[in-house]
Amino acid sequence: MNSKKVKIIYFKEVKDMLRDRRTLISMILVPILLFPILMFGMSSLMIKMTKQAAKRVNPIVVIGGDNAPALFSQLKMDKSFEIVPESDYQAALKDKKITAALEFSTDFEKKIDAGNSAQIKIYYDAAEIRSEMASGKLDNLFKAFQDSVVTERLKVKKVDRSLLHPVKVQKENLAPKEKMGGFFLAMFLPYMIMIMALTGAMYPAIDLTAGEKERGTMETLLVSPASRGEITSGKFLAVFTASLITSIVSTGSMVITAGSSFTRFEEMGKGAVFSVNPLSILILILLMIPYCCLASSILLSLSLFAKSYKEAQSYLSPLLIVIILPAMVSFLPGFELSARLAFIPVINTSLVLKEVLLGTYHWGFIGLIFLSTTIYASIAIFITRRLFEREQVLFRT
Amino acid sequence: MIKTFNLSKTFQDKKRGEIRAVDKANLECQPGKIFGFLGLNGAGKTTLMRLLSTVLKPTSGTAKINGFDILSEPQKVRANIGFLSSDTALYPRLTAQETVAYFARLNGLDEDLIRKRTDELFKVFDMESFRDRRVDKLSSGMKQKVSLARTIIHNPKILILDEPTLGLDVITSRNIIQFIRKAKEEDKCVLFSTHIMYEAEKLCDEIAVIHQGKILAVGTLEKLRDTIGLKNLDEIFVKLVGEEHEF
Structure with a gap:
């Protein structure tokens, strides 16, 4: 494989991607706007509703x-x-x-x-x-x-x-205000960011495979001297870039939104103040790398199989559910990270991200999950590459 | 030059079973010659050309293109051919210049050479006015010019053109015909398929009639006329393919 050709394909795909309005919307605009709208909207709605309910006259x-x-x-x-x-x-x-x-x-x-x-x-x-x-x-x-x-x-x-009242019970919350803020974020962020990493890469993945087939550009690329391996690598890297950029933009947007809306948090969550350790964010992004690789190659494989944009979309919608459900474990109480769960893709990342955001660093688990997800991602990339070599997939009629 | 050795391709179809899209094809195409493929829709022209361009792998047999084997050296084969068909579309969000330069880079041309070659080609094809316009903003004639420039940017010795005039207006078709003639003058080996008889009559040094995956006859127009005993190419074609296809 010639790395120069991979680079040529990669840069062309990224340029092409950045000119596609749909990709820009799902990769940059949605993650930037979604969190402020969700958090400000939801919290003000809740406060408004509670106030209204208090005022309401009950017949x-x-x-x-x-x-x-x-x-x-x-x-x-x-x-x-x-x-x-x-x-x-x-x-x-x-x-x-x-x-x-x-x-x-x-x-x-x-x-x-x-x-x-x-x-x-x-x-x-x-x-x-x-x-x-x-x-x-x-x-x-x-x-x-x-x-x-x-x-x-x-x-x-x-x-x-x-x-x-012979016994007087007094409860005092010793959780620091930062932890209370982090708790909200630790519940939502892993789930949201894992979904966003998928949706941000979805359009590029379809566009670079089924989209190319539909427009007839795939054959133009296949008759060029680039090998199938070089084409797969270039396309994979481009989709991975989209996925990672979406993750980073989502994280940034959510952290900033949560930080700036702490007054709302105070009303909602017993004086919680939001702050998150920069080290946590760094580990989060590091852990997102293998996850984005895995997501990108699954997206590429499924949409490569499709003949058209529409067909690819119908393949990818069920995938969203398959990812959303396990990613939701960060919401569920009682799900603690264990050696066994560390090997289950998606669930492992969701749980470890939750811990990391709460400021708990189990380095063993972090390393294990990084490694196991990297292995899954490598298998997925290998499958994608094999699919690119199959005529039945490329010229499915 | 192009030489095929019992080149065959079969597909499995759920309803129709095994389909022999190309059945033991043997042909030879020399530099400075235009070799025409005549066949009905679905005769196997496109499959044969896809085999030669290494996009599809043969079921049996092989071919050599400029001395490179399509099975063992597919990348070198692709570097030596310029392939154009109605299925080789252009990226809508790239400009004409970016499109041609992209394929030049994939062909291993360095930036200086790319500048020189694109300047040349944009001038020859009169494409300067829309050089930096995006492909999705171009007319079909302009797109066809960009496609031609894309096909020959790396100055390939061999051109494989699958129905290059399909669906084009008269002017654009004429440009393509001129382009093919010019390639012949430059001593390139041109393989092109069509189902338009007069195009083949006008252009080709040699003609092969392909039907249901089999090459039924190969030779110069004169040779075909002599063996079949008919003058017009369309009559020769109908005679070879069988009259049951007429209605």
């Missing part, structure tokens, strides 16, 4: 309000509830006319006053978020009421309240 039905005049009038005063006169509360709840219904047992107030216990029933629809929230609010309201009754009764009996 409720009260049955047997006369049984508990004091509590009933307290409910009427509460601005977050609106008591509506609906006769069939079940139908009203189903039609979302009300968010909950209350039923006071007979002689509710009398029983309480007499020092006995009385019952309140809350009817709600657990499958409706607004109803669920309303029932929670009612729950809190009645807990406060119960608390005041208990305090009153204890006072009468001259018993100290602390008798009820």
Whole structure:
């Protein structure tokens, strides 16, 4: 193999790639814009929704309000509830006319006053978020009421309240603010970056194989003195470049976005401040290299098999799912890196990236995963090269 | 020169079984001569030319191109040929200049020589006005010129042209015919396929009629006329191929 020819093909493919609007969008524009939109959008949406939910007035039905005049009038005063006169509360709840219904047992107030216990029933629809929230609010309201009754009764009996709480539990979060910020990122970044590395290389991979077949440029290249090995290498390196650039741009965009939106994080995540160790980023990019190699050669092989752009897209869509599912392990609690998992492609990278972003460096695992992914990538590149030598693949009719 | 030795290619088709696309083809094409391939669509012309350009590997038999074997020295074979067909399209996002220079580099030309050769070719083919225009912005005639320049940038001794005039307008077709004549004057060995009889009659020193993968007859037009006993090439062709193809 002549490295000069590989270089000629590589530079031509990169130039061609950079002139393709679709590739530029998926390689640069999407990763730059996606994270700010996702993070700012999602966090402001969540904050807005929580605020709105707090302000919202819940229409409720009260049955047997006369049984508990004091509590009933307290409910009427509460601005977050609106008591509506609906006769069939079940139908009203189903039609979302009300968010909950209350039923006071007979002689509710009398029983309480007499020092006995009385019952309140809350009817709600657990499958409706607004109803669920309303029932929670009612729950809190009645807990406060119960608390005041208990305090009153204890006072009468001259018993100290602390008798009820012999053990006081106090929880304190010792995680540094950086770790809290890193935690959010460690969950999302491995998953997102692994998907982006794939989508960023997808268009170039299709364009350089099935696209060339469809346009008829493949044969022009095949009749040139470049060998199949040189052609495969040049194309592979170009797709790999696209994949790695997308990964780096995604990482940069996500780190910057997360860093600049820490005020939002404070509202969301108990005062989390975002910061990530530069060493973590360096290891992340290093670990992405074999993963990008693997992704690029799988993309190339599959799309080389296709006759047209459209056919290639239909081959690559299922691949996305095959990668997305294992990459999601970074989201799942309880998935810890082990020697066995270190050999499973995609899962291993996702898990080790999560650890690295949290500032835990298991050098043994990092080395093992780098090595095992490199081996998988080499096998995949070998297969791609063999496919390029097969007439049945290149001239499939 | 081109010489084939029982060159054969079979394909496996799920529905039709084994297809003999090229069946023991033997032919010889000398420098300074134009060798024409006549055949119906699907006769095996394209497969034969793809075998010679080493894009496909023969099932049996072989060929020598300028002394290089298509099986053992495919890269040297490709460095010695200029191959053009309706399937060899151009990269739409490269300019005319970039396209020609790219293939020159792949052929191992150094930058000085590339500049010299591209200057020459762009002048000869009158392509200066669209030198830096992207291929997807060119007319089909302009594209054909770029394709021709791409084909001969490395000054190959042998030209293999698969239906080079297919789907082109009269003017562009005439340019191609002139190009083929000029190549002959430059002592190149030209192998070209067509199903247009008058093109073959006008141009070819030797003609081979190919049908269902087999070469049915080879020779000069005079020789074909003598052996078949007919004057017009289209009559000779129909006689050889069999009248059942007429309707």
